Amino acid sequence: MHLDHTHTGPAAVSADARRPDGSRRALRIGLGGPVGSGKTATVAALCRALRDQLSLAVVTNDIYTREDAEFLLREAVLPPERITAVETGACPHTAIRDDISANLEAVEDLEDAVGPLDLILVESGGDNLTATFSKGLVDAQIFVIDVAGGDDIPRKGGPGVTTADLLVVNKTDLAPYVGSDLARMAADAKAQRAELPVVFQTLRVENGVGEVAGWVRERLAAWTA
Template sequence: MRPSLAATAAQAAPSAARVGIGGPVGSGKTALIERLIPALTARGVDLAVVTNDLVTKEDAERLRRSGLIDPARVSAVEAGACPHTVIREDPTLNIVAGDELEARFHGLELILFESGGDNLASTFSLDLVDWWIFVIDVAGGDDIPRKKGPGVVRCDLLVVNKTDLAPHVGVDLDRMLAEARAVRQGKPVIATDLRAGHGVEDVADAIASAVLFRD
């Protein structure tokens, strides 16, 4: 339950779970959503997506053209400023976008909020999401976990993507994953190769376990 919306939600039907997906530019956020849509719908999850871009709707249009989801279920927010502003400092635009999707699609169970690409400091306001994922990739450097950025340390799930590139960019993947788990002090880390689909079911399982299908 989003604290600032508790009073409103208490008088309405149960709201859809809201999950944030953040990470640096090119880490694989949109690719993760493209893989999660069929994985979650196969589990019977009724979902929608809100994307955030600086001054375009590129990620939203990519998802709308994908054939994976009804285009009307993809809403686009143009941040017009540093991407983390609309998911952390003032998430009003995203809250409204999510509320509008829920009003249009009764029975909606899950909304995925994709942040615009940001650095390792990107975090989500808990007024906006119930649970959030941060995506990094091995091509960004195996020192990312050691830098202990707020996104890496604070997220509910860390996804380390593009594992297939590790031998080509001189990254010791096992060490990178071990360091990621160490700085996260037991919070989950999942390795993925989204091009091949590896690890996607694990991410879908983590979302379902955290915010869906609970008594």
């Protein structure tokens, strides 16, 4: 069921933390980033890391397909009823920032169907460095870039890099092969983000998503406190 939310664009305040019955709704965390940066792999790894401790679900966004949701289903990271897809039919940022109604309906339907939930991960379709989530849709956002995209990405900035609650620099294991300077990326990210956190990760090692999962747990603890 799509609840009545007021939405006035990216600067809007987060939707009410309570459901109509007075219970606390799930924490919503958005994951955005360029095509191929590893958003879906990060979502899958987070599901595996958190599913035994938390009740969670996932909403994916693709322009014309359900490919990301189907990947998560094949990987069996969650029961099928906890994974749903939104086909945006337009640029991915439209459905997470401008007209968020389809995603709001998806997250609310999940809570109605399989709730109560602790956490819902909302994955954007692949977009560019301007992709951000409306605060009417998610309570915090993670922006994922990867070293193969070039070690100048943090320096170039853009709203995703500079304002996301957490910046993830993914696929660090590829740095020697693509000529990316991780120290330079870290310094540039620090310059762009000041005190906002940055995580460098590779999912090719055991518990490679551990630091990001820890950050999610901290956000959830603050949300439920």
